[in-house]
Amino acid sequence: MLTRRLLAALCFAALAGCAKEPAPTVNYVLxxxxxxxxxxxxxxxMLVNFWATSCATCVKEMPQIIATHGKFKDRGFDTLAVAMSYDPPAFVARFAETRKLPFGVAIDNTGAVANAFGPVQMTPTTFLINKRGEIVKRYVGEPDFAALHGLIEQLLNEA
Structure with a gap:
């Protein structure tokens, strides 16, 4: 009889060699x-960040997302901030304007984008997607930005 720990290790080993999950095809309005x-x-x-103006962690991490975008944008990196369906559009627009967000901001009015990615239910949730359109990493909560920058560097250097 396999112990839970051994079973978990076998499952992890089996998954390690699997292909990465493709990012969903989504349409959105900026x-x-x-x-x-x-x-x-x-x-x-791509860095796709699901957030809300009512989420304290989202508001706290946004300057670091702006800095990350600024650091890598000239090297084939882009950012999309997706506001959750429950976030009032006027709040999102005001936030984007006052913080001078330098990347695309979409309002997911119907929740279709969040559903396609999971569904995403907690904010912030951030996805890092490689040049081939595969989800490389999913962060729930604020990422370790130093580690994130290292991973972005690796992905930008891939052919």
Whole structure:
């Protein structure tokens, strides 16, 4: 009879060799009214951050997300902040304007984008996607930004 610990180790070992999960294909509307799609992410390393203006951790981490975007944006990296369906659009627009968010901000009015990614139920939840459109890492809560930057460097250096 296998112990739980051994069973967990075998499951982890089996999963380690598996292919990464592809990012879902989603369509969304940015704050400026323009329509966009995850298909536009091809060839880029993407950080997709699900957040809400009512989430204290989301507000706290946003300056670091802005800094991360600024550090890597000229090297094939992009960021999308997806506001949750329950976040009032006026609050999201005001937040994006007052904080001068330098990346795309989408309001997920129907919850379709969050559902496609999981579903995402807790904020912040952040996904790091490689150039091939595969989810490399999912963070629930604030990421360790130094480790995140190291992983972004690795992904940007991949062919």
């Amino acid at each position: 704050l400026d009214g323009s329509k966009a799609s995850s298909q536009q992410w091809a060839g880029k390393v």
